[in-house]
Amino acid sequence: MPRRILDKILPHHATVSEQWFLRPFRALLHDPALWATHRRNVLRAVAVGILVSFVPFPVHTAMSAILALYLRINIPVAIVASWFANPLTMGPLYYAAYRVGVLLLGSGSLEGEIDISLDDLAENIDDIMAPLLLGCLILGVACAAFFYGLLNWLWIRRLRRQYGARFNPSGRRGR
Numbered sequence: 001m002p003r004r005i006l007d008k009i010l011p012h013h014a015t016v017s018e019q020w021f022l023r024p025f026r027a028l029l030h031d032p033a034l035w036a037t038h039r040r041n042v043l044r045a046v047a048v049g050i051l052v053s054f055v056p057f058p059v060h061t062a063m064s065a066i067l068a069l070y071l072r073i074n075i076p077v078a079i080v081a082s083w084f085a086n087p088l089t090m091g092p093l094y095y096a097a098y099r100v101g102v103l104l105l106g107s108g109s110l111e112g113e114i115d116i117s118l119d120d121l122a123e124n125i126d127d128i129m130a131p132l133l134l135g136c137l138i139l140g141v142a143c144a145a146f147f148y149g150l151l152n153w154l155w156i157r158r159l160r161r162q163y164g165a166r167f168n169p170s171g172r173r174g175r
Contacts, residue, residue, distance in 0.1 A: 033072040039155050045074040046151055047144040049081025054140030056094055056132055060085060084143075094132065097139050101131025104138065 033041065045068060052064040064082035068075040085093050107127075 034068065034075050036074060039152070041074050042077050043148050043152055043155070044071065045077035046081045047148040048073060049078040050084050050147055051140045051144040052078075052082045053085035054093065054097065054136040054143070056097075056136055093139070094136070097135030098128065098132045099135065100138055101133070101135030104134055105131050107131060 048067050048071065049064045052067065053060055055063060060082040061079055064078040065075055068078040107130075
């Protein structure tokens, strides 16, 4: 995840701001912090994107872009990280969030009582929503913190290897 890789993958802010559909937002997109690829900026963007991906409503991309603008973090990384919840992972993520919410609230599970139909879902939405929202909050914060820590560790490890190779050209580790 070092900067060189991200600089190759991510679009340059000048090319993005020239897109016809982003011209009304050009004044907002001029901040260099929104495109910076240093470690803390990227890690914060990943954490925000993953946290937003646990929102159980279909607003992930827009919400992560707005939060990235507000927090002045890397917009493309935040948007891509918000795709953590995609059509393949949404079902297991939200089911796990619901189960965590039921466990924490101590309320009874509705597994045997609900058929998979829109009518039954509409009738039981009040019983489902509180555990789902609590579970999404808990799992979102936990996953964001986990991935922040993991990527931070990997990034620092990679930098240490690069600096070690630069100052120790023989390839052997010194003491």
